[in-house]
Amino acid sequence: MASQSLNYLIVCIALYMLGVCSSDDVVLEVQRAITKEGFHRDVHTTVSIKPNDIVNTPSRPCSILLIETLPPGLYVDTFQLDSLATFGGPQVLADRHVDIEAPEYLSKEHELHVFAPLPTNSHPSGGPVVVTVSLPVHARYHRPSPDPNVSHTSVTMHHPRVLFNCSRMYSRSTEAPCDVHNSSLCSWAELIYKSDAYSLKFQVPVGHEKDIRVVVYGTMVVTVLGCSFLLYLIAFYGHWNVKVKDR
Structure with missing residues (x-):
């Protein structure tokens, strides 16, 4: 953990010297975890933000936007996500139609915009504001393995880009959809963050050619x-x- 913090500090200093990292940027932490087994998993993302970096008002609440890139070996069921959203689940916008029947070798990676509002005045005094997003993902079927001793294959899901939309302005901004309806674009600040890992590894069962x-x-x-x-x-x-x- 100490080496990760040192690496993060070196990166931030380098970006600052290049004019990319500003002293007023939000510094946050991201932790990731996978639950469940087999072809159906849940990816849990926990974002912790220092409260003094937030200007969160009821008239203009702050929001977190996670831009996830799913490799060909993974997909989300947009119908499932729409159903979960009605019961407080994540608000997810996919960049294309997702074919849930296609195998891994006939699929392409797809991008997701995952929107999560920040709670208003719900953090303890001096403590971080914590937002947790649970995203159900599914593994695609892979080609059968010619090796009878191989029962699983590895699929890598990299960490997301983290964007922040609030009443405070930051040095690095990018345009992205304002919400899940994708009716307009808003200016989001892309944030630097430190994490406990660089990516997630999924072990997906595969069949045998024999x-x-x-x-x-x-x-x-x-x-x-x-x-x-x-x-x-x-x-x-x-x-x-x-x-x-x-x-």
Whole structure:
């Protein structure tokens, strides 16, 4: 942790000498964690901001914007996110249509804008303001592995860009959507932050090439038997006598 803080200080001093990092910039911390197993995970992002860097008013509340880039091996279900948003879940805007059925080798990375408001006057005296965002992500199916000893593959998700929108102005600004409706652009300050890691690693299960024939033939047999049974029911349903017991 000490080495990470030293590296962060060196980077900030270098950026300051280049005129990129200003002394009035917000300095914050970002922590990331993954929960759940298999193909369906939750990415938890916790952002901690010093309270003296915030000018948060009810008329113009501050907001955090996380710009996440998901690699081809991961995706989000936009219908799931819309459903969660109605119950207080994250407000997420995707940069393109997300095909949830496509495998990893036929997919491209996609970008997400994750909006999170800052709480108003909810931090302890002298303590940081903490915002936590939970984003459900799903792993895509990968090509079967030719090595029977390989059961998982690794997918890397890098940390997001962190933007800040408030009544205070900062030296580094960029334009981004104002909210999840994407109806207008606002000026956001892109922030430098320190984190406990540089990226997240997902271990995703993969199949084996030697099992392809078993899976294909087994699926065909089950499909044919299921269709045959349904056709039998449709053809002979009228000849069945259904008895109803009297109570």
